[in-house]
Amino acid sequence: MTQLDSFATLDFDRARRCGFPEVVFGLGKTPEQVAAIASKLIEVHEVVLITRVTHAHATALKELQSDASFVENCGILYIDRRSEDVRISGTTCREILASSKGQGKVVVCCAGTTDLPVAEEAAITACIMGSHVNLIADVGVAGVHRILNHQELVQSARVLIVVAGMEGALPSLVAGLVDVPIIAVPTSVGYGASFGGIAALLAMLNSCAGGVSVVNIDNGFGAGQIAHRINAPRWLDLRYN
Amino acid sequence: MTQLDSFATLDFDRARRCGFPEVVFGLGKTPEQVAAIASKLIEVHEVVLITRVTHAHATALKELQSDASFVENCGILYIDRRSEDVRISGTTCREILASSKGQGKVVVCCAGTTDLPVAEEAAITACIMGSHVNLIADVGVAGVHRILNHQELVQSARVLIVVAGMEGALPSLVAGLVDVPIIAVPTSVGYGASFGGIAALLAMLNSCAGGVSVVNIDNGFGAGQIAHRINAPRWLDLRYN
Amino acid sequence: MTQLDSFATLDFDRARRCGFPEVVFGLGKTPEQVAAIASKLIEVHEVVLITRVTHAHATALKELQSDASFVENCGILYIDRRSEDVRISGTTCREILASSKGQGKVVVCCAGTTDLPVAEEAAITACIMGSHVNLIADVGVAGVHRILNHQELVQSARVLIVVAGMEGALPSLVAGLVDVPIIAVPTSVGYGASFGGIAALLAMLNSCAGGVSVVNIDNGFGAGQIAHRINAPRWLDLRYN
Amino acid sequence: MTQLDSFATLDFDRARRCGFPEVVFGLGKTPEQVAAIASKLIEVHEVVLITRVTHAHATALKELQSDASFVENCGILYIDRRSEDVRISGTTCREILASSKGQGKVVVCCAGTTDLPVAEEAAITACIMGSHVNLIADVGVAGVHRILNHQELVQSARVLIVVAGMEGALPSLVAGLVDVPIIAVPTSVGYGASFGGIAALLAMLNSCAGGVSVVNIDNGFGAGQIAHRINAPRWLDLRYN
Amino acid sequence: MTQLDSFATLDFDRARRCGFPEVVFGLGKTPEQVAAIASKLIEVHEVVLITRVTHAHATALKELQSDASFVENCGILYIDRRSEDVRISGTTCREILASSKGQGKVVVCCAGTTDLPVAEEAAITACIMGSHVNLIADVGVAGVHRILNHQELVQSARVLIVVAGMEGALPSLVAGLVDVPIIAVPTSVGYGASFGGIAALLAMLNSCAGGVSVVNIDNGFGAGQIAHRINAPRWLDLRYN
Amino acid sequence: MTQLDSFATLDFDRARRCGFPEVVFGLGKTPEQVAAIASKLIEVHEVVLITRVTHAHATALKELQSDASFVENCGILYIDRRSEDVRISGTTCREILASSKGQGKVVVCCAGTTDLPVAEEAAITACIMGSHVNLIADVGVAGVHRILNHQELVQSARVLIVVAGMEGALPSLVAGLVDVPIIAVPTSVGYGASFGGIAALLAMLNSCAGGVSVVNIDNGFGAGQIAHRINAPRWLDLRYN
């Protein structure tokens, strides 16, 4: 099956069905494949999002599409040609969140700085899909005053994404402060008995606090997408957001 | 520590903080403990929900509170003394869902009849919290036409709860049909290499479809609570529902 | 090997070597075996402690030693014939802790009421060995204000025992509040992906907070013994405690 | 043991016993070893199949046997000197399947494009052994219409091979559409809680649909061989195929 | 949901789609449920098969359908009202296999006598679906002469089912003797490190011999169904069998 | 988030709360990050400790802080500008322990020479925090006379750290010789069924000897910190040490 053939499988219809064009999962794809697929998608859609890529993929795509942006810290690559009132821009998470005119409020919290790439993947995903996003870093449970200092912001969210590796305790703590849904994202951060994220995953599945559901280890993208759908549901009259 | 002491730990304040009084997890508590705790709660709140109990617990509570209702198939016990426009009634899932005047729409799907108790726990939980709920049973992936026959109802939901044991494939299938959040609930239904629900849990965490987050094995209550929070968020002007 | 033979293996010398007579692990022993062993030990020592027993064991021992006391909630059986200034008494954890004239301070925290039996096993063990012990129940991370309300007591401890099932997050939270050692005890409380305490065990081993070491699932006794050794070390001039 | 010695262990008799000469598993063998073994086999047999090799192995063999063909995408190397009515040719899966004059019908389905190498290994294996094979790619359960669009082809198969990673749900879906045997092949595609293919393997072993049996993770070759034996059994009068 | 409701989910159409009416999995169903479901099915079909039931289920069904037969050793219950040329009868595996006029040949081998219930479930399933079945018991690998003594019968099969617990080695041994497909069934027979069948399951998935695919632990029914489909495929002109 | 931003998260207040400045976990940080963070910390504190770093990190830091010391064998980097009566110095574990004027006594034992890096991380951590530390290497259980030869030193400790990989048996052996707390550290040393330290971890959690608590696999730092807190508690009048 040649590379061209594989374009046949792109799901051009997804934007209509699901509200955002198909997102490309870059892991395991070559720079050439990513560049070709993204170029094909941008012909049809105004915005393209690619996750889990490296500098090499970014270079390959920029040669074809000079307006592609690469967020190195979390391996996100995107092209945004939408109208200005929804377009995002920037090459760091901070810049992108600042550029957003998104609606509602998604708050992303993460426990340690090593969890940041996953948290940023989640934040940028929700942001590019149209949510207003705030990111609070380094609020691990070992210093409980840190999350409490952000309590007002936390409680203003319509949905929270909580990212943590190691013992994965942060979602339970945060869930006790709010009554909105929490998307918990275990990360593979840790060593020894963290078993590549299993410890955090199990902790989150067993959260004693209400409102917590869980996605796969390191799946920042999935969490961002779900959070956006909760924050800005399509069934809602948008004037109210 | 005497039994009375343990009342001190009841969280009477939760209704204000989280929108619904503390729910009692009955597993591992004696009938007497459950009856005492529930009676204490109903003094303060208008509605009390207890999950994972048996006939013996129901009998013990009914002696103290004659208006308690027991849903045997899924082990739910409740007392509802709210005003009529939100009050539910009945002792089967069907009756309860029919009695509801809830808002929005939560749809609960389950794969096999053995998954029904978990699905009903989810449905009744969301319903008693104030959501309008529909339950679709026996739509496993091995007969794909079954879920497709319900496509319209599925697509009318603001959030779906998908319950499945064994290979846990149903959430991926459903997620491909909608663009709203899916709460996936693995069940311990199965034998051999289902490992008490691990097979279904792993499948759901690895769902290739967007929008799926997961709760603990057999955690119908948790799924129902999250779904209600997504379906009828407190930040939303309720007139619009 | 007859039952009498097995007495030969009792380690009568342990009190001198380790500061407290050998403790009997009751699980898997018959009431008769426990009664016989305990009676043999009390001939030589002034105090005997037996863990993990049921009502039947207590009855069997009381027939031989009428001053034996049974703490039903956590399955502890003991005989204390020491001089009054160290002797404990009572058949509930509360009574025993109140009767103690122990030194220093051990604080035991537990997350949920179902964790109480393990927490009480730990508290009574440390108490009978000679420590002053406080027990704080129901301070799970989902209501962070609860542990913060006890902050002064927590910070007055020389060592803490933190008991938790499910996601096992409490030790990390507590460890962030103090600079003394924390003994974390995972419990088998939970269902589904708690895997009989594995989730809590892994979380505790991966604690991001300093000062946390871990014992086996449900091993309240072990935690109590270690805590006592830290709180009242034999190398310390006792006048200073 | 010298390299020459190891030829003694080649099973030259297998073609007579099992209908096709011994297939060489290339993983862990050096290019030189593969080239030597394949050259030894082609002296005795008209066709040689080698799986799991890289470009280096292909180069080494082509130096000795210039008519060797390498299918890079799935790491298959083969020499086919059989008579023209059964001989296959080509260096892509598509070419090989097109060149075949095989009998009956084997249909290979795979969920995602990253599953393609395993699916191609299965397809080429069945094809070179003498089956007519069709390959349907990218029909994952998240877009159920995709497999339904191929329903006629799926139902024309005598046996199906269904290849999927991640949640491994596709075999259950396909099995509900047909009444012929399904060989399910879990792949190691995925991350986090896919655990290198365990999630897909468990899902397939727990399939709620009838007719599904499973081979090892990534074992496309094994699936292809079994499918051929089901599609074109030696006990069947071949005129009827 | 009342019991009557659940009839709505019976798949009466399966016989046409898949060649045999829906089979009832009895595990977890009450005697009353099984009796009711089977009675409903036999109104529409000429033959009904129920697996994993106990004496109590058999008694309940016989009260409603006096011609139901129960095979106690493997927990199979069936009603066969087909015409005499395909009808089976008897209450032991031996009697049933002897009563069959099935076509082709399925051979079932099992390693130890404790594996017999699973082997019989497989044999009776294939037999009632229309295959001619032979069962060879107690041919474990520790006495290799035993299976070799049956070599002629083994080699006459169109498909083999090989059932084994503990180390699960028998499928590899048998697969070396034939060139037809092998369905391997791991059983939960064993103790300690057999982990309820995991050891046998892993061994079978890793079989070094060609042609082996695997079903779930103790899934004799699944193996029998697959074997029948391979032995007597619907695409085959039946005169040739 | 720029690198400078991440300084905001450094916990400058920890020295006051917990008795020693925040320790930097180097694994996963770049040389530049480590150098920048350590330089920032040394502005505020008199001593900085960094664990799990390589030669490259050491070089980067030394360019900024020429008095940084690197202990290559266990990957520890530190700057110590405290007054001479507590300052340590040296670039091997031996030198550092010899330079210490610490109080009390911590004894670190390890089973094999491959366990030495973890043992040294523990020893240096406790030493730099202010404990007097002795390290006994190569006293594995397979030569029991070796640990017995050190019995006097072992029994003079206020707390022991016991480091072992493979079967992890040493803590049980040592715990039988003393009545002070044992911190057991499993290491990832081993192969095959050691599963990266799981075998040792499980053995230690199941120790039949009293007084043993456990930290994460390879977590020498954690063990050293806990041991120091037990050996030199802040509640103790320091004149007595």
Next chain:
Amino acid sequence: MTQLDSFATLDFDRARRCGFPEVVFGLGKTPEQVAAIASKLIEVHEVVLITRVTHAHATALKELQSDASFVENCGILYIDRRSEDVRISGTTCREILASSKGQGKVVVCCAGTTDLPVAEEAAITACIMGSHVNLIADVGVAGVHRILNHQELVQSARVLIVVAGMEGALPSLVAGLVDVPIIAVPTSVGYGASFGGIAALLAMLNSCAGGVSVVNIDNGFGAGQIAHRINAPRWLDLRYN
């Protein structure tokens, strides 16, 4: 298959091939089955050994064979009608070992009293097969002086069986004292993270001491059989023993 049929599978020839008649594994067999099989075997052989049975099995056999003996503590049942110079007798392990005239020396050590049943199964097995056996109980590693007190006996053995649960450390300790083979038997004794014997099993497989091989969890019989074959090999001129 009737019960009589299953006799056909008894391996009457094993005594000639393997030096001792087939041993019956009682677990999962009914009292009637065990009584029938043993009676059949004793017709042909002079000695019959049955393991893993309960009182009920013993009663059933004694009704048929009044000279059957039952060792309740380890669930062994045997009939010995050999000539007096090899015959054993007694109903406790102690009596049987004392009655033996076996050759060479097998020493069985076990860690705790709860490990005794497995140790006795091993000891009696080796003894009835013809070895001289000594059993040393309660020599766990937590009191190392205990095994050292038996050093002379330990070093006089030709082979040792070392039985231990929990952390499974004893085999490594013993292996350091001798240069003969050690058969290590993990037991399921323990709780929590012992995982039914997995902790001990892994520890033994990872023993740092030479000469240790391992059998399945609780497999005392297997260890006894292997030890006998090492202690009294058939290739050895028996006069020399």
Next chain:
Amino acid sequence: MTQLDSFATLDFDRARRCGFPEVVFGLGKTPEQVAAIASKLIEVHEVVLITRVTHAHATALKELQSDASFVENCGILYIDRRSEDVRISGTTCREILASSKGQGKVVVCCAGTTDLPVAEEAAITACIMGSHVNLIADVGVAGVHRILNHQELVQSARVLIVVAGMEGALPSLVAGLVDVPIIAVPTSVGYGASFGGIAALLAMLNSCAGGVSVVNIDNGFGAGQIAHRINAPRWLDLRYN
């Protein structure tokens, strides 16, 4: 700790205690360390054995000891300066086994050619310790005639080492042919659900055949050492061998 220090831990006394000087486990040691340790040992002993090393280690040692020999295929390095009647020589397994004047008979069997390195490690270990060794390669269970062709040799052994990866079935097969002890060695050969040797390890622990004990995954050395101790026990009058 300097490198010289670590010599202090070499166990020079082991040769007297255990019959052969300490063997060096090379994995994780640098070429320089191995060369230094081996040179130190050869000063005291006449023979030195090092396992798990690479070409680099061999080169480093040969510079210091020109008579060192390296067996590349299995990573063994040795120096043999014993008297000619026991000395071995050669750089392949075949040469070494041929050069041996060892006593008794050890037979090593392995399933596949990829298992050869482990089998050779076992064979050379037993050989250098003084056993006569035969090695039979490529006798996997999938071609049962292969091991049966060697039946006479197999049955002449005093002890067998059976090496297998993947499904690990060979030990059970071989154990059924003999009545001497079998040392089973699982290898990490395989992929997918072989889990690095776990599948083979579990299969061997669950062997239904008598006489099989197991060592760690890939532990050829351990198996060789045990086999030698069984084949040529020190308690045996050596004239009889």
